[in-house]
Amino acid sequence: MTGAVLxxxxxxxxxxxxxxxxxxxxxxxxxxxxxxxxxxxxxxEAKVTARAAAVTVAQDGLDGRELVVxxxxxxxxxxxxxxxxxxxxxIDAILVPKVSSGDDVARHVATSAGTxxxxxxxxxxxxxxxxxxxxxxxxxGALVMGTxxxxxxxxxxxxxxxxxxxxxxxxxxxxxxxxGLAVLDGVYNRLDDEAGFAAECAHGRAFGFDGKTLIHPKQxxxxxxxxxxxxxxxxxxxxxxxxxxxxxxxDKGAIRLDGQMVERLHxxxxxxxxxxxxxxxxx
Numbered sequence: 509m510t511g512a513v514l515x516x517x518x519x520x521x522x523x524x525x526x527x528x529x530x531x532x533x534x535x536x537x538x539x540x541x542x543x544x545x546x547x548x549x550x551x552x553e554a555k556v557t558a559r560a561a562a563v564t565v566a567q568d569g570l571d572g573r574e575l576v577v578x579x580x581x582x583x584x585x586x587x588x589x590x591x592x593x594x595x596x597x598x599i600d601a602i603l604v605p606k607v608s609s610g611d612d613v614a615r616h617v618a619t620s621a622g623t624x625x626x627x628x629x630x631x632x633x634x635x636x637x638x639x640x641x642x643x644x645x646x647x648x649g650a651l652v653m654g655t656x657x658x659x660x661x662x663x664x665x666x667x668x669x670x671x672x673x674x675x676x677x678x679x680x681x682x683x684x685x686x687x688g689l690a691v692l693d694g695v696y697n698r699l700d701d702e703a704g705f706a707a708e709c710a711h712g713r714a715f716g717f718d719g720k721t722l723i724h725p726k727q728x729x730x731x732x733x734x735x736x737x738x739x740x741x742x743x744x745x746x747x748x749x750x751x752x753x754x755x756x757x758x759d760k761g762a763i764r765l766d767g768q769m770v771e772r773l774h775x776x777x778x779x780x781x782x783x784x785x786x787x788x789x790x791x
Contacts, residue, residue: 515574515690515787516540516788517540517650517690517692517718517719518540518719518720518731518732518734518736518788519538519539519540519541519719519722519727519728519735520539520540520542520543520652520719520720520721521534521537521539521541521542521721521725522543522545522549522578522695522721522722522723523543523544523545524545524549524550524558525544525545525549525559525561526554526557526561527549528561531561531565534565534570535570537725537728538728539573539725539728540719541573541574541575541576541719542573542574543576543603543721544565544575544576544577544578545578546558546559546577546578546579546580546586547578547579547581548605555586559586559593560593562593563593563594566597567597567598569598574600574601575598575599575600576599576601576602576603576627577590577594577599577601577603578602578603578604578605579594579602579603580605581606582615582616582619588619591616591619594620594623595620595621595623596623599624600624601625601626601649601650602616602620602625602626603626603627603628603629603652604616604626604627604628605654606629606631606632606657607628607629607630607642608632608634608635608638609641609642610642610644612628613642613645613646613647614645614647617645617646617647622647625647625648625649625650626647627648627650627651627652627690628645628648628650628651628652629652629653629657630642630651630653630654630658630680631653631654631655631656631657631658631661632657632658632661633658633662636658636676639680640683640686642683643683643684643687643689644686644687648687648689649689649690650684650689650690650692651680651683651684651690651692652691652692652721653677653691653693653717653721654694655670655673655694655695656694656695656697658673658694659672659673668704670708670711677693677715678715681715681716681717685716690718691717691718692717692719693709693712693715693719695720695723696708696709696720696722696723696727697723699723699724699726699727705727705731706730708720709730709731709734709735712735713734718735719731719735720734720735736785736788736790737781737784737785741781742781742782742785744766744778745777745778745779745781745782746778746782747765747766748765748778749775749778749782751763751765752772
């Protein structure tokens with residue numbers, strides 16, 4: 509198992525490639541990741557212009573933020589042309605929809621010539637049964653939950669706690685961590701329900717997700733607050749590190765601190781929290 513990815517991916521905002529107005533404003537949005545969508549959010553008649561717009565945005569750059577393009581599946585008339593157009597483009601990753609097996613990843617890696625990392629949408633019933641196979645596939649950099657599509661396939665009606673997906677969410681995070689991948693939670697559809705959105709962000713962070721995919725810029729600030737370590741967490745991490753640095757604790761595997769037993773594994777977690785905070789500009 510490898511450590512968690514430190515690069516901040518608290519928020520990953522989907523932007524339709526066919527929405528020229530939204531594309532023009534993406535540099536004003538403080539999302540950690542921008543995902544230009546060529547798939548679900550783009551009508552068939554707009555696929556070609558959306559693809560060209562994505563390439564233009566890539567060439568203009570995003571001031572250091574990650575730029576990802578969600579392509580159409582290779583099983584559609586547009587997927588092959590999407591990969592061809594993006595070959596050599598200055599993007600950080602290609603997000604592949606409807607990944608259901610390791611072979612799906614391998615096919616996209618071969619078609620893209622392995623030019624950039626692939627991110628895999630986990631949104632089919634079959635993907636839930638093949639998480640290890642998908643997460644261990646060479647060329648993959650992240651798993652992205654597609655909970656809307658998963659609910660559709662399962663004919664499920666998720667409640668506010670997403671109890672129908674609890675096992676799937678936990679296993680997806682475990683698969684990502686086992687193979688050193690980033691992992692992002694699915695979208696929240698009710699744009700005017702800020703309290704519900706904040707609760708689902710907290711729910712996702714509790715599972716161990718790095719961040720959450722978003723459908724509107726107004727969700728970014730709440731998302732960042734949820735997926736960033738707060739002052740209490742940072743202070744606790746600093747106390748743990750300082751305690752184990754004391755000479756009398758140098759050879760101890762566990763110590764008592766703040767009324768709790770703290771092991772060296774907690775020191776590793778504390779170091780990760782502080783390193784992540786530094787990457788986020790919080791320390």
